[in-house]
Amino acid sequence: MDNHGPEAPMTALKSDPIGRTALAVEITNRLRQMILEGLLHPGEKINEKALTEQFGVSRTPLREALKVLAAEGLLDLIPHRGAVITRQSDAELAEVFRVLAALEGLAGELAAEMADDAALEEIAALTLDLRATYDKSDRPTYFRINQAIHKAILSAAGNDTLLRAHELLAFRVQRARYQANLTPDRWRAAVEEHEGIAAALLARDADRAGRLMKLHLLRKFDAIRAKG
Amino acid sequence: MDNHGPEAPMTALKSDPIGRTALAVEITNRLRQMILEGLLHPGEKINEKALTEQFGVSRTPLREALKVLAAEGLLDLIPHRGAVITRQSDAELAEVFRVLAALEGLAGELAAEMADDAALEEIAALTLDLRATYDKSDRPTYFRINQAIHKAILSAAGNDTLLRAHELLAFRVQRARYQANLTPDRWRAAVEEHEGIAAALLARDADRAGRLMKLHLLRKFDAIRAKG
DNA sequence: GAATTGAATTATGCATTCAATATTCTGTCA
DNA sequence: TGACAGAATATTGAATGCATAATTCAATTC
Structure with missing residues (x-):
């Protein structure tokens, strides 16, 4: 990398x-x-x-x-x-996440449509790794792999404009350090969501991949917000 | 205005x-x-x-x-x-449109969820005007109202981050002057799409409004591309 | 003692200047 | 005539200087 x-x-x-x-x-x-x-x-x-x-x-x-x-x-x-x-209010964080969810949804959609098989298999492999780190409760590695998966899906979408727009917004929420806390429930759910996304991608089901990606982001935000 | x-x-x-x-x-x-x-x-x-x-x-x-x-x-x-x-290739135009479609889709979704009734009624009214200008084949006014509707939906979404991200991408395709040509078929379809969107918004059907907006944009792009 | 006014200080906005790189021009040679 | 080398020119990158606006702080007044 x-x-x-x-x-x-x-x-x-x-x-x-x-x-x-x-x-x-x-x-x-x-x-x-x-x-x-x-x-x-x-x-x-x-x-x-x-x-x-x-x-x-x-x-x-x-x-x-x-x-x-x-x-x-x-x-x-x-x-x-x-x-x-710029100070980010909770309201602004919510705004950004909503847009990020739309963009990542599009990424899932495009990845399912356009990526070559190798890229999708790589994502599937990473998702298996993700499950493994979850089973071992290895948070740091989990976060790393999670990031890698999201980045891989964005890349697989093959749309630089999307990549750039996403990057810009990601900068703005990165400061929230939203990954610092993760409840057991949310953690389990996140892994399952990732598995669903990987499956949809492999099945080339663009619509489903897009919807699941979007939902995944929105759920992630819900989890952050729950913490305050 | x-x-x-x-x-x-x-x-x-x-x-x-x-x-x-x-x-x-x-x-x-x-x-x-x-x-x-x-x-x-x-x-x-x-x-x-x-x-x-x-x-x-x-x-x-x-x-x-x-x-x-x-x-x-x-x-x-x-x-x-x-x-x-920056010179924009056809490929880049396609990229931008795909992202714009996702963003406008989100705008439709949010507008249906969050806008107050007055804003939605305004959009519905504009859509009636749009139909009227179509019936009169008044292209300049049609374009103006069309722009106004899109802007109104974006605003009704109540998400400044979305507005800004959209604005940035809109700048980049504006140069394409994609509105210059409009076939009779496409024109009729566009009006109907707008009516569908307005209806979904009034029905507060976020999912449908979002999907229709997104589709509307993608179709618009198809029409542009058809011209070359 | 608190608030207000005005001078002193500091910081920002813009123009100018200096330095380094790229481009163009000219002359030479094959 | 065409290609190349090197000087002359033009252009960009960065630093400095100057004018103006904002902030600070002390003195005065109520």
């Missing part, structure tokens, strides 16, 4: 081979990472000067990075008053 | 009352408009100097605007080589 993770989103289509990445995109990625990891707290105001000193760059590329992150919805740019990390 | 249109997307949450908009956002909007209107052609390279002279500003705010538009997917930023208007 590629290990660049969220700090290098696939936006970088044609970055030149050697480490000659533009400062602005480097800063964008670093800042996004910091926000996602919680080093910068929602509601917190960003001080340009402090960051330029921390990064050792001038304000110009930093400000360009801020514009990009604002476009991604991670920051609010308030005229003459600077950038503020 | 508010008349700021696409040149002032709802990103501007807290713009200060008096006309003191930042240059960078002004330029962003102007440039986006120019791209959407086709004044800047896909594949065309953007010359910063030329644009700074045209707008009468320095390169700094212009470059910030370019970063934002690149984040929106309207431009590709190639290191040391400048910005290029």
Whole structure:
């Protein structure tokens, strides 16, 4: 698996081979990472000067990075008053999840329609692994495999636009660290849902795969919300 | 109706009352408009100097605007080589439409679930108007009302995240001017689809409203593709 | 003692300047 | 005539500087 993770989103289509990445995109990625990891707290105001000193760059590329992150919805740019990390209300979290559910539903649908057999078998295999980690109560590995499955389905859909739209929204809920808590009931149900999805994919039942993916996301959100 | 249109997307949450908009956002909007209107052609390279002279500003705010538009997917930023208007292949158009269909489907679903009666009745009324313009073969008005209905449903969904995600993708297909041609058959079918959607909304049948909206979009795309 | 006004400070918005890379032009050679 | 090498030019990337708006803080007034 590629290990660049969220700090290098696939936006970088044609970055030149050697480490000659533009400062602005480097800063964008670093800042996004910091926000996602919680080093910068929602509601917190960003001080340009402090960051330029921390990064050792001038304000110009930093400000360009801020514009990009604002476009991604991670920051609010308030005229003459600077950038503020967007705070996410419960209501907004609900909004985002609803959209994510629709997008992942579409991913399931498209994966069932268009993916090649190998991709679907890989997803099925991962789902077996998921069950195994559940049986062993291995939470960290479970989370990893769960992420891998979702990513695999998104990829199998073969729609970069979908991938990008999903990525943007996923950034915004990642901060919620919604995976931190998982009740036994929810855990069991989630595994079963995944098995249902894998089955639908193998059966090439696009409609069912889509519906199950969507439901899976909505249930996941219900579980998060239940915790408060 | 508010008349700021696409040149002032709802990103501007807290713009200060008096006309003191930042240059960078002004330029962003102007440039986006120019791209959407086709004044800047896909594949065309953007010359910063030329644009700074045209707008009468320095390169700094212009470059910030370019970063934002690149984040929106309207431009590709190639290191040391400048910005290029993204050209949309047929494949990409198909991708975007698929996602748009999912998003509008969600909008229909949410509108049926959450909108207040007044909003739904407004949509129903607009749908009657739509039928009337169809009967009169008044294409320009038809297009206007059609747009208004879609916008009204999106708004009725009461999900700003959905609205924003939709807006971003809508920008990208707007350039296709897919409304320019409309066969008699397709036109009739579209009106009927809209009536079905309005009925589902009034019946508060979220599932049906969602499915019909999604289908409506997919059919619209089929019609575009048929033309080539 | 709390509130308010105005000066001092700080931060932001934009323009300008400098540096590095890419592109174009010109002359030479095959 | 066409291809190539190298200089000249243009363009992009980043830093600095300046103007303006916002924030802070102290002094004054009620």
